Amino acid sequence: MHVVVIGAYGSAGAVVADELADEDDVTLTLIDDGDPGGGLCILRGCMPSKEVLSAGAHRFQARHDDRLVGDLPEVDLERTVDRKDDHTLGWAGHRREAVHGLAERDGVEFVHDTARFVDDHTVAAGGREFEADYVVVATGSTLNVPDTPGIEDVEYMASDDVLDATTFPDSGVVMGFGYVGMEMVPYLSEAGGMDLTVVEHDDRPVDEADPAFGDAALSLYEDHFDVTVPTNCYEQRLEPTDDGGVRLHVEFEDGTTDAFEGDQLFLFTGRRPAVDGLGLANTPIEPGPEWVRDTMQARDDDRVFVVGDANGKEPVLHVAKEQGFTAAENIRRHHRGGSLREYENVHHHVIFSGLGVYPFARVGHSEASAREAGHDVAVATRQASDDGVFEAKDVPEGLAKLVVDRTDGTVLGWQGLHYHADVMAKTLQVVVELGLDVREVPDRSYHPTTPEILDGLLGECADAVEER
Numbered sequence: 001m002h003v004v005v006i007g008a009y010g011s012a013g014a015v016v017a018d019e020l021a022d023e024d025d026v027t028l029t030l031i032d033d034g035d036p037g038g039g040l041c042i043l044r045g046c047m048p049s050k051e052v053l054s055a056g057a058h059r060f061q062a063r064h065d066d067r068l069v070g071d072l073p074e075v076d077l078e079r080t081v082d083r084k085d086d087h088t089l090g091w092a093g094h095r096r097e098a099v100h101g102l103a104e105r106d107g108v109e110f111v112h113d114t115a116r117f118v119d120d121h122t123v124a125a126g127g128r129e130f131e132a133d134y135v136v137v138a139t140g141s142t143l144n145v146p147d148t149p150g151i152e153d154v155e156y157m158a159s160d161d162v163l164d165a166t167t168f169p170d171s172g173v174v175m176g177f178g179y180v181g182m183e184m185v186p187y188l189s190e191a192g193g194m195d196l197t198v199v200e201h202d203d204r205p206v207d208e209a210d211p212a213f214g215d216a217a218l219s220l221y222e223d224h225f226d227v228t229v230p231t232n233c234y235e236q237r238l239e240p241t242d243d244g245g246v247r248l249h250v251e252f253e254d255g256t257t258d259a260f261e262g263d264q265l266f267l268f269t270g271r272r273p274a275v276d277g278l279g280l281a282n283t284p285i286e287p288g289p290e291w292v293r294d295t296m297q298a299r300d301d302d303r304v305f306v307v308g309d310a311n312g313k314e315p316v317l318h319v320a321k322e323q324g325f326t327a328a329e330n331i332r333r334h335h336r337g338g339s340l341r342e343y344e345n346v347h348h349h350v351i352f353s354g355l356g357v358y359p360f361a362r363v364g365h366s367e368a369s370a371r372e373a374g375h376d377v378a379v380a381t382r383q384a385s386d387d388g389v390f391e392a393k394d395v396p397e398g399l400a401k402l403v404v405d406r407t408d409g410t411v412l413g414w415q416g417l418h419y420h421a422d423v424m425a426k427t428l429q430v431v432v433e434l435g436l437d438v439r440e441v442p443d444r445s446y447h448p449t450t451p452e453i454l455d456g457l458l459g460e461c462a463d464a465v466e467e468r
Contacts, residue, residue, distance in 0.1 A: 001025055001027070002027045004115075004132040007140060008032045011308060016138065016331075020328050027107045027108075030102065031111045040141065042095060060355050061357065081164060117282045121133070137298075137306045143272075156267045171195045171262040171263045173260050174188075177198050177201075180270070184266070189225040189227055199229075220353075220354055220358055245261055295341065307326075316349065347362060349361070349362050358418065361424065362415045363414050366413060367401065379401060381400070387452050390453075393419060406464065408437065409439050411438050413432060414431075424451055438465060
């Protein structure tokens with residue numbers, strides 16, 4: 001069995017390669033044109049972004065602690081980028097070494113070039129053609145550039161550019177307030193010293209959260225950063241200003257219009273599968289909605305598997321890895337005539353909002369999604385300020401919410417927008433994935449003390465189940 005992996009440096013592709021490399025009946029061709037190779041998350045995504053966010057977080061925390069005296073330090077952007085680059089190259093080097101190490105095994109070859117389908121299962125790369133029994137597409141994602149009129153007339157910066165920037169102008173206009181915007185906007189304000197206008201299409205950001213969390217996030221951003229967020233408005237057109245900046249015209253839901261100006265346009269408008277130039281027109285495969293099944297097979301070809309950001313399902317690093325495991329297993333099963341396994345994921349998202357000082361995390365159901373799924377729910381909500389430890393530790397703002405099934409006590413989901421919410425997500429993942437009864441989760445407090453917010457939620461929901 002010959003398997004070609006396109007995008008072997010990425011998180012999903014590397015997992016597939018590693019899983020199949022030791023199979024006696026598998027010949028592997030690994031293809032990637034990355035330079036330096038390492039994958040999107042390592043080179044341009046979650047890892048370098050957290051590196052630069054941490055620099056802004058230090059300044060933010062110093063600015064908000066009145067026990068500290070003296071001049072407020074500035075973020076040295078050149079040093080920040082240099083350290084980010086140094087660490088990023090190190091992380092990417094480990095990934096490259098792992099992939100190249102696989103290629104030293106019998107039956108495994110690495111080709112450092114761009115791949116393109118010639119026909120259904122023939123892939124061209126490095127001046128050669130490879131006929132495959134199975135092809136794995138793990139080509140990641142690319143910036144989604146909206147078709148807003150006038151966008152071709154103005155210069156914009158994406159998150160990639162922000163991560164490399166050592167200077168910023170005084171002001172900016174931001175399109176896109178999803179995951180990337182929620183993380184990059186405070187960095188631009190705190191580390192870059194920018195005054196920003198951020199366009200929000202809805203009443204509030206953080207679509208996946210219950211409304212109180214989006215409202216809290218909006219308040220935190222407008223209260224603590226130089227950020228203005230007009231809501232319920234849509235971009236109509238862009239134009240350059242006479243002084244080299246940008247002007248964005250918007251229309252609000254009520255039909256009124258306005259225009260916002262800044263020195264720089266930032267596009268944080270999401271990402272789309274990076275499949276252009278892959279030659280899919282030479283195959284039966286047509287990318288689009290639902291073009292990849294939960295088995296990770298392309299809808300139009302059972303022997304092509306699409307994993308990670310490339311399938312457009314859920315652009316999260318750890319999901320990409322799990323999809324890689326599923327694809328490798330299903331290739332083996334399909335080849336042997338067995339039944340295939342569908343990838344199932346418990347919702348587990350973390351946004352490093354507010355420079356990671358106020359991270360948002362959600363595991364499992366929100367209250368809204370639990371009710372939509374037909375559960376009779378009991379919910380508990382706590383403010384971070386209810387637990388004095390948050391103020392003692394760092395920042396007192398934020399809230400958390402637990403959702404359980406009232407009939408049997410099963411913990412269905414949790415959301416947190418507060419200090420350390422990101423590190424609490426793993427605990428709640430275990431609780432949700434195991435389907436624990438809220439009454440059976442130990443009611444015991446230990447250090448560190450910020451998770452005491454969870455004890456309050458668990459206790460309140462346990463009481464609600466008992467009272468039923």
